Amino acid sequence: QVQLVESGGGLVQAGGSLRLSCAASGSILSVAAMVWYRQAPGKQRELVATVTMGGTTNYADSVKGRFTISRDNAKNTVYLQMNSLKPEDTAVYYCNFRRYTGSFGSWGQGTQVTVSS
Numbered sequence: 584q585v586q587l588v589e590s591g592g593g594l595v596q597a598g599g600s601l602r603l604s605c606a607a608s609g610s611i612l613s614v615a616a617m618v619w620y621r622q623a624p625g626k627q628r629e630l631v632a633t634v635t636m637g638g639t640t641n642y643a644d645s646v647k648g649r650f651t652i653s654r655d656n657a658k659n660t661v662y663l664q665m666n667s668l669k670p671e672d673t674a675v676y677y678c679n680f681r682r683y684t685g686s687f688g689s690w691g692q693g694t695q696v697t698v699s700s
Contacts, residue, residue, distance in 0.1 A: 585609040585688060589678050592694030600666045603694060605678030607659040612636070614680040614688075617654055617661040621674035622693075628677070632663060645671075668698045 591603040603619070611617060616635045622628040632652035633641045640652055651664040661678055675693040682688075 585611070585680065587678050587680070587688065587691045589676060589691055589694040592676060592696045594697045594699065595668055597669055597698055597700050599668050599698070600664070601668065601696060603663040603665065603676055603678075603696075605661040605663075607661075607680070609659065610656075611654070611659050611661070611680060612656055615683045616681045617652075617678065618681055618687075619652060619661075619663045619676060619678050621672075621676045621696075623671075623674040626674075631676070633681075634661065665696070668696075670698045670700045672696060673698050 586608040588606050591601060595601055616633050618633045619631045620628050621631050631643050631646055632650055634652045634654050642650060649667045654661045675695050677690055677693040679690060680688045
C-alpha cells in the first residue's frame, strides 16, 4: 500500500511563499490523480488542487493564481508551490491520491502551514 508523507510546512508572513512536498512510498503512475487538501481549525477538509495522470490541473477558486501543483513521477513526489500566502491559507495540508474508482488512499499526518498577518 502506497504511503504518503507531507513536508515543507511552516510559519510564514502574509505575502510569503512555501513549497510543500508529498513523497509516496511507491509509484504514483497508476493513480487517476494526486490531490492536495487542507483543513483549518473548526472547518471541513477542502480540496485545494488536483493534478491528473495526464497533467491536467485544477484549483479551488480561493487559491487560483497563487498556488501551483506539480508532480515528478520519477521521484514519486507531488509538490504544492504556494505564493502570496494569506492568513486564511492557515491550515493543515494533506496530500493523497485518487484512484480511478474514485476512492482515496490513506490520509497521512499532513503538514501545518501558518500564515501570520
